[in-house]
Amino acid sequence: MFSIVPQPLEVVALEGGALTLTSATRILTGQSPAELEAGIVLASVLGSVVDQAIAVVHEDDAEPQPGDIVLHLDEDSGPEGATDEERYSLDSNDGIVLVTAPTGLGMMRGIATIGQVLHRTPAGEFKIPAMRIDDAPRFAWRGLSLDLARHFFGLEDLKRVVSLMTRYKLNVLHVHLTDDQGWRLELPSRPLLTELSSGTSVGGGVGGFLTGEDFIALQRYAQARGITVIPEIDLPGHTNAALHAYPELNPDGKAKEIYTGIEVGFSTLDASLPATETFLRDVLGDLARMTEGPYVHLGGDEAHGTEKADYEALVSLAASILREHGKIPVGWQEFASSPSSAGGVVQLWDPKLELAPVVEAARAGAQVLLSPANRVYLDMKYHEGFPLGLEWAGYVSLRDSYDWEPLETVPGLEPGSVVGVEAAVWTETLSTFEELSTMLLPRLVAVAEVAWSAPERRDWDSFARRVTDQPWRWERLGHPWHRAEGVDWEV
Numbered sequence: 001m002f003s004i005v006p007q008p009l010e011v012v013a014l015e016g017g018a019l020t021l022t023s024a025t026r027i028l029t030g031q032s033p034a035e036l037e038a039g040i041v042l043a044s045v046l047g048s049v050v051d052q053a054i055a056v057v058h059e060d061d062a063e064p065q066p067g068d069i070v071l072h073l074d075e076d077s078g079p080e081g082a083t084d085e086e087r088y089s090l091d092s093n094d095g096i097v098l099v100t101a102p103t104g105l106g107m108m109r110g111i112a113t114i115g116q117v118l119h120r121t122p123a124g125e126f127k128i129p130a131m132r133i134d135d136a137p138r139f140a141w142r143g144l145s146l147d148l149a150r151h152f153f154g155l156e157d158l159k160r161v162v163s164l165m166t167r168y169k170l171n172v173l174h175v176h177l178t179d180d181q182g183w184r185l186e187l188p189s190r191p192l193l194t195e196l197s198s199g200t201s202v203g204g205g206v207g208g209f210l211t212g213e214d215f216i217a218l219q220r221y222a223q224a225r226g227i228t229v230i231p232e233i234d235l236p237g238h239t240n241a242a243l244h245a246y247p248e249l250n251p252d253g254k255a256k257e258i259y260t261g262i263e264v265g266f267s268t269l270d271a272s273l274p275a276t277e278t279f280l281r282d283v284l285g286d287l288a289r290m291t292e293g294p295y296v297h298l299g300g301d302e303a304h305g306t307e308k309a310d311y312e313a314l315v316s317l318a319a320s321i322l323r324e325h326g327k328i329p330v331g332w333q334e335f336a337s338s339p340s341s342a343g344g345v346v347q348l349w350d351p352k353l354e355l356a357p358v359v360e361a362a363r364a365g366a367q368v369l370l371s372p373a374n375r376v377y378l379d380m381k382y383h384e385g386f387p388l389g390l391e392w393a394g395y396v397s398l399r400d401s402y403d404w405e406p407l408e409t410v411p412g413l414e415p416g417s418v419v420g421v422e423a424a425v426w427t428e429t430l431s432t433f434e435e436l437s438t439m440l441l442p443r444l445v446a447v448a449e450v451a452w453s454a455p456e457r458r459d460w461d462s463f464a465r466r467v468t469d470q471p472w473r474w475e476r477l478g479h480p481w482h483r484a485e486g487v488d489w490e491v
Contacts, residue, residue: 002116002131003466003470004113004117004133005116005445005449005463005466005467006169006448006449007457007462007463007466008113008133008134008135009134009135009136009457010134011133012132012133014130014131015130017066017093017130018092018095018127018129018130019097019127019128020067020095020125021046021050021067021125021127021128023052024065024067025054025067026054026065026067026068026069027046027054027069027070028064028068028070028071029056029058029059029071030060030072031058031059032073035073036056038107039056040224041166041224042054042111045111045115045166046115048477049126064096066094066096067096069098069114070097070098070099071099071110072098072099072100073100073102074089074100075102077089077100078135079135080134082134084136084137085103086103086105086106086136087109087134088100088134089110089135090114090117090131090132091133092117092128092129092130092131097128099111099113099114108225109135109169109226110135111166112167112169114128115167115473117129117131137169139418139452140420141172142170142451142452143171143172143420143421144161144170144174144422144423144425144444144447145175145176145371145423145425146158146161146425147179147424147425147427148175148184148427149176149177149178149179149234149427150179150181150262151202151205151427151430151431152184152206152208153433154208154210155210157436158173158175158218161173161436161440162221162225163225164440164444164477164479165225165444166226166227167473168449168452169448170448170451171226171227172228172230172420172422173222173228174232174297175229175231175232176297177231177232177233178232178233178242178299180238180266180267181200181201181260182197182198182199182207182241183198184198184207184208184210185209185212185287186209186210186211186215187283187287187290188286189282189286190246190286193245193246193283194209196244196245197241197245198241200258202261202427204260205260215231215290228293228294230291230295230330231290231291231297232296232297232298233283233287233296233298233299234298235298235299235315236268236269236303236310236311236314237264237299237303237304237305237306238299239267239269240259240267243256244256244257244259246279248275249269249270251270251272262428264304265304265305266304268305268310271310271313271314277317284296284298284318284325285325288321288322288325289325291327295345296322296327297330297331298315298319298322298329298330298331299332300315300331300335300338301334301349302334312338315331315338315340316340319331319338329341330345330346330347330369332346332347333347333353335347336366337361341366342361343366345367345369347371347422348369348370348371348372348409349372349373349377350372351373355411355412358410358413359410359412362413363414366417367418367419368413368419369420370410370420371421371422372404373393374393374394374400375401375447376396376447377396377425378396378401378424378425378439379425379428379429379439381395382395382396382482382484382485383395383485388430388439389439390429396443397484398467398484398485398486398487401423401450402447402449402450402458402463405455406421406451420451421450421451434480437479438480438481438482440479441480442467442470442482442484445470464486464487464488465491471489
């Protein structure tokens with residue numbers, strides 16, 4: 001009935017008149033910082049659609065008129081019985097839209113829905129139909145992991161990604177900041193990491209890095225849109241960039257050569273060297289202090305060159321350092337084998353690996369984040385012969401990203417242990433924003449619905465119809481996209 005993505009929990013059409021967006025449209029908010037911030041974000045969203053400025057005024061200073069949108073905090077918002085802080089209600093009737101939510105986070109999700117229900121008429125007007133929506137998310141963690149190490153994407157590109165995520169109610173941006181090919185975040189205690197190991201990328205192209213100020217700016221921009229930034233420094237493998245910048249991390253004391261290939265598993269930190277613990281305390285301490293959210297990702301994957309005892313010693317040390325700084329450690333699937341994962345988050349990425357450790361870690365108190373590569377690795381080719389991406393996890397079509405049930409991914413895993421779903425895009429073959437956007441869209445939208453919408457509200461045929469209303473929005477924002485198979489994009 002309505003082309004809303006992700007599909008809300010409850011939608012009812014009303015008999016009243018639609019809102020028509022005009023130059024006289026205002027956004028009325030309460031006095032709280034959350035309401036004002038939401039109003040500013042909504043004005044930006046709507047302004048980008050209609051190419052005009054939208055005024056934000058205090059609710060106390062004006063009576064709502066047809067064409068106005070009202071944002072108001074209200075504990076009673078959302079579906080009956082829902083308690084999630086991201087719940088919201090949207091009531092559009094008689095030309096006025098009211099969005100209520102118990103928190104600023106919920107308000108941001110309601111704003112995202114406004115962007116979804118706003119549509120163009122044949123006459124070129126922008127309208128919001130009369131309707132009532134009560135909505136809340138299925139999973140608390142709905143994320144995107146973006147690799148900045150293989151190819152670097154700067155602050156402005158990251159802001160564009162955040163804005164796109166906001167529109168589909170995603171709430172976590174996980175940035176992969178270090179790998180064999182480059183180190184992408186400036187740290188006060190270890191300046192050589194970016195001075196010596198940030199200048200290249202896969203294939204020998206130009207690199208780059210985020211300054212400390214860039215990283216703070218990214219977090220603030222994301223927070224204003226209800227998104228938490230989670231930084232990742234990958235260890236003990238994927239560490240050639242660090243081994244190049246600080247020779248004392250190598251047993252022979254010699255710097256590793258710069259690496260611009262795409263092989264994995266050959267680099268490792270050495271648990272026996274005194275310099276290693278000092279390095280980890282410096283780097284993870286800096287990162288924890290710079291991170292405003294509760295989580296820091298320690299990597300932990302594909303450490304093929306690390307002895308089992310060394311792996312356990314290093315990831316346990318890293319997790320301990322993060323906890324000392326008040327952060328919750330997150331690690332890739334291999335982290336499940338460490339007792340230090342208890343109380344942390346284990347991120348599943350390869351369903352072909354042994355899954356018993358993931359189940360055991362969950363029983364010991366870890367939460368599990370689902371990123372199965374054959375479903376949500378958005379750097380996989382859409383199909384055979386596609387010019388971008390890799391195919392080690394198979395081809396990932398739009399339907400592959402949509403038509404799966406997260407709670408069936410790991411047999412024996414208790415549903416309550418699953419914290420959410422996170423897509424990932426690795427950048428071995430992606431060096432421009434246009435290429436990145438092409439791989440994200442439309443598959444990221446499918447993942448967003450899997451993460452947000454209740455299973456009984458999800459249906460491929462319905463999604464395939466609703467997603468056809470999205471490309472005009474992407475194009476207005478300058479986001480290239482792929483006409484994925486299985487959808488009639490000409491509707």
